Amino acid sequence: MSTKVIIRPLVLALTLGLVLSPGAAGAQPTDYTLNVDSAGRGASIDRTMYGVFFEDINRAADGGLYAELVQNRSFEYDPADNASYNGLTSWAPTGGAGSVQVVDDDGRMNERNRRYLRMDLRGEYGIANAGYNSGIRVESGKLYDFSVWARTDGMPLTATVTDPAGQALADPLRIQVRGDRWTKYTGTIRARQTSTTGRLTLKASGTGTLRLDMVSLFPRDTYKNRPNGMRADLAEKIAALKPGFVRFPGGCLVNTGSHYGYEAPNWERKRSYQWKDTVGPVEQRATNANFWGYNQSYGIGYYEYFQFAEDIGAMPLPVVPALVTGCGQNRATDDPALLQRHIQDTLDLIEFANGPVTSTWGRKRAEMGHPAPFNLTHIGVGNEENLPNEFFARFVEFREAIEARYPAITVISNSGPDDTGVTFDRLWELNRADKVAMVDEHYYNSPQWFLQNNQRYDSYDRNGPKVFLGEYASQDNRFYNALTEAAYMTGLERNADVVKLASYAPLLANTDYVQWRPDMIWFNNHTSWGSTSYETQKLFMTNVGNHVVPSKASATPTTVAPISGAIGLSTWATSASYDDVKITSADGTSLFTEDFSGTDARWTKSGRGSWAVVDGAYVQSDQAAENTMVTAGDPAWSDYDLNVKATKLAGREGFLIAFGVKDTGNYYWWNLGGWNNTQSAVEKAVGGGKETLIPNGTTIDTGRQYDVRISVRGRQVELFLDGQRWGGFTDDKVAEPFRQVVTRDTRTGELIVKVVNAQNADARTRIDLGRNVHVGSTARVTTLQGQPDDVNTAYTQPIRPRESRFTGVANTFTYTFPANSVTFLRIQARERN
Template sequence: MKSQAALHVYTQERGAELGDLFGIFFEDLNHAADGGLYAELIQNRSFEFDPIDRAEYHALTAWEKVERGSGKAEITVEDSHPLNTRNRNYVAIDILSAGDGVGIMNLGFNSGIPVKEGENYLFSVYARRDASFDEPVRVTIESVDGTVYAEAAIMVHSSEWVKYETTFTANATDSSSRLVITATGKGKLYLDMVSLFPEKTFLNRPNGMREDIAALLADLKPKFMRFPGGCLIHDGSLNPDDRNSMYRWKNTLGDIAQRPARRNNWSYNQTLGLGYYEYFLFCEDIGAKPIPILPGGYDPHHKRIVPLDELGPWIDDALDLIEFANGDPSTKWGALRAELGHPEPFGLEYIGIGNEEVGAPFFERYPYFHRAIKEKYPDIKVINSSGPFAAGGEYDRGWKSAKENNSDLVDEHYYQSPEWFLANYNRYDEFKADEPKVFLGEYASWGNTYYNALVEAAFMTGLEKNAHAVGLACYAPMLCNVDYVNWKPDMIWFNNHEVFGTANYYVQKLFMNHQGDHLLKIEANGLEKKQEIPAKPINGAFALETDRCAIQFWDIKLVNNDTGETKDFNGLTAELSDTEEDRINGTSKRSLELGETDWENYTFHIKAKKISGPKGFNLIFGKSDDHNQFIWEVGGWQNQDSLIASRVNGRTSCLTQSISSMEQGIDYELALEVSGRKIRSFINNELFNETEDKLPVIEPLYYSASLDRSTGDVIVKVVNVQENSVNAQVVLEDYQKASLTAEVFEMSGHALDDENSFESPERVLPKQKEFSLEGCSFSYDFPKHSVTVFRVK
């Protein structure tokens, strides 16, 4: 007779400390700051938008001319008499005929400027004029059809710049309104830094955060927040005064009117209104430890490199940042923090150097930062980088650097298919406690469905159980404005007046709200066996693809490594051409099907030469359809990668990556060796990639247990990804009480493709219940496709 399945939680056997394990990651992509968390309602408030930010941008983007009655005006952008030298642009309204008022209108973000009936809005502007000082300037919030929701008048009384402020109260609710500024009289009216904030920001902070988005983040109770990126920290010029400079934290402090506009590498403008002081304040407000990430003197996107003998100012930036966060007000940067309104230190514990760095130049420079920080601030934990891939040459280079330099943590990033996460649930089992810890600084499975969240929950139990090796982890990206999407999936989606958390958000919330402080030993017995998918060999069709390149191929053949049999493909030669000229002429040929095989152990041989283009090509293999195949990228991402990826149900996972480029006019001899599910690639007889595509092994249950030190609560997390429910006895071994009371938080009963939305923001949501029992064990039926958290009081 089969024994009852049971999970035994040994309540007195403590394991590793969980520390600051689960937190959040903020990067200003998807308009996460401007038009998002940062509560400013005006888009392009200082008229600094520029084609360098985005090709179609100009200084009057998001602004329109207003002429009422018989009014006529000319609107220009000038820079000869600026408010300050860092933001030189301002608008000039030349009143040719006053009529009923002439001026400008701001369109806001998304559908417009959102206002709510009865709520106050804070307006400010820098203005000057050269005549008609006794004529009021009218400021209104209006509907699209001109209905006035709020209005005020300001008297611009000087020919020099003066800041004017007023408060509106909206008399209606509308998410598509406009801010309109009109003048009468004659002469010119000049405006700069036009700002409109809701009076209600998160915790009512000035220059603060949008209340509804910030509240969702606070509700997570994250242990830390990583900021400000992400790729935006290192993609830019080396000169901090350049419009397209790397992200330099000192540019983000002080008066918002003095902060220079910045090209955001996600192709829009970044005002820097949400700057380092605001980041630190927000971390403090939500109880999260700040983790700032700084550039390491290398831009891998454009190969900009700070010479080693010029690293001093970059290292000083890191040291000065620590002083800004933690220094006494008697220090230079501590004094600035106090002057900004925060004399107490922020208690910075971590600092990261570099983000997803690839290439030798970064790892040559990292030790200089590490040594300087540790020499001056030995208690600060320094985070190294291991690139944007879960395995391969650059990943290994990052870990090698971390071990050689005694980095405290290594920043790992990966976005993969749900199947990859299940196959790699035990990824960190063999990592050592006495080596640098993992900072899983960006991760997500491709999608915001309930299935994605379920799989991520299973993976997160593995992160918890390996807390000896995994120090920090945060889902990414965190925020996305639905009308400005750079990347998806994302944890929280919003427009200008609504916000919702995804299924992924609610899994993250469960794990953050119920993390615990110490692991507890947990064991299972009597469960069903693991579900193993039969290890099907990688075979199927082959194809070639390219993008904006012209490539010649020859000597294309397939060799059976067991029998020596050879197949020739496409008459041994092929050519792809997808140049701009091809696209204009309609002669583009981007892909070519070659043939297929059912062999299990083979080598694909091909020779190639690039005629023109910015990258290389892809070899598709093991293809059953467009959504299920393998890819070898030769000269991938900016012509830097040799990368092997698998695509399952349309979702791609990078299995391994190494640096490699494809130069124009050079003959390359390439070979792809496949044996079962093991893959190796060779370029000119040199091994570049070696990997195995592991298939998921479905555990009967995924589980972890921890102790909350402050409350004494025992926390048990159980994830069931199977199609059937699992009944098990939960046994609290060595529990010192005769009865127990437990809170249960459970996500279940959802279809795997269910998603939250603006229309149904709580379709996928945990449910909460309580129960009391005599004794220290209880039977529980874990529903199919469920995430369950017990908090035993």
């Protein structure tokens, strides 16, 4: 999983070895040319090109987009969800004469909602719920809809919102619970004060037993005022992007879980995500252990996802499990009946979305409040599977069944968890051979990768499968990351005939429950804000245009320097032993030798892992520690050979040999036996973010000593394992900071000139629009500009769009794009007669 990384652009330029001139703050402007064939026409851009990807990660649903304020409302939390959980998580007694316990017995409300709260009273007694973050947010004067399912032999119940000390923040709501059958009671609570630390407090009085379940508190003001609806500020930020589609419900959430069936025990924890669990009355929906380490209520279910997509004018794009695990797991079902059940479930899902009200699942949709179809056109099968052959065999069965019943539905395959590698290559081979309509690609890479790979899709087969870039991001939330993503997006638009859909990921992150970063929108229980990437995504998504206009820009001058750096040894969830380290220069001079006959005084430790000299070898013995790198040598070394003997002792993976080490965030390493010892690769880290340079299927045997040699010459590297050449590469891609694309908005008659300048120098640019168009003299300008390390937070958003006018437009004119900026120029242009 990703950790927070800090990108320093000046360090980045030096680390590349391909230094872009100029790069220092306050540098003289760099001169560029941009030639536009204004009367020309490139690829058409679909309205749905840019969308959003929603996954319940970082508490994106419960405690996030789902407006429910009560955590663990049905008392279903369990240690299977999280080791710290129990049935009373987020609840606490408020004192009085009584006792409380969570019960799972025949008195339950239904088979899916198995647990409930039993209160035995001998007077007045109460419990309080702390919600999410620091508590429940209420705002003075606002209304909150309360509901509870209860049964008793007759007892009054009071609900209100208090502060942590028990002082009332709202008018009390009094309910008389009558009868020993489960009954839903509702009412409205009006807040008298504003607070972010509120508690929903329930008090009962009398003698006897009160049973409670599905305790709920919703703000009246949900998005579009829908009951069981979405948190307004988060939904509004998503809607403001004007997304063309919503991909849901994941992600790794889709194709992971302890099993895929419905067999008894019917609601075993850690089931895969199955859409039928998520529809119908909320009190009858299951809860589940979330892949990301918490409980998910399914309060946002498939109906709500479809409804939300419709509300924001987006195409719904659900993803269903293919019965092959992904996201670091490697398992495929061998049960034909189970596979057929899931295929039928997928057919039923399409009927739920599109079927007439006379059909079984169309009637269910209508009963939930939406008689009209949701107009589903695309569906994804699977997500980041690591077993390409097994996945594809099952995908084909899904596709054949869907196309036989619903030939108009586009069925989307995928290419695994990365932008390259053995799995990626094999899946693309299978997808092309079988003429799959669309392939979902995912990758999270360093800012450098995004600057280097702008032409990634230029060489894709125009007649092959189309690309759905379902997940991508640069590995931090600083403005420099957003700039490099924006630079990359110019390449996506230029290739809009191949890249038909694209979505940054993940979408949401609650600041107190973060499993992954970077993220597009951040929030707590009372406010939300867009990251710097949100602002760049929004600028592109709301200024797409109808088609590409051919254009060409000059490049930034570069200076080539050799790969240089110290060396390192590391492990990842593995114990390993190293010996006989030798560094020799290209002319044969010995630079460094280490046989570990003494101490490890020449090695610098990171503080991770347990390193010690043992019997003349250097041993890392902690099998749980990750990235335990120790380093030695001179960061200025270049043109050298590294020799080392390495042995895996125990653990999940193999060993890692680093070279070209500048510091802890900037290096190359040869990862032998990585990814749970399923493959090997050379990876390059820049600013802490890694990318894969060359993958290979090599695995590592425990207890066997391997001879490793790495030869570095200039920017060329060759790698040898046990005397045999394993592979090699030349790291000579240029991280071009000046990128552009031009599109046309046929509705307004404007050219949209989109320029990204991801460097610390202004870009003085001569723009030639050609002689075949009449142009207006004034351009509408939108600019995002800031420092590379700028971060948007709850308290300050330095990266925001600035609107202005530029009055010097002509067929040929000069515009200076500021350092570290994204600029959109909207220029009126019509063809000459």
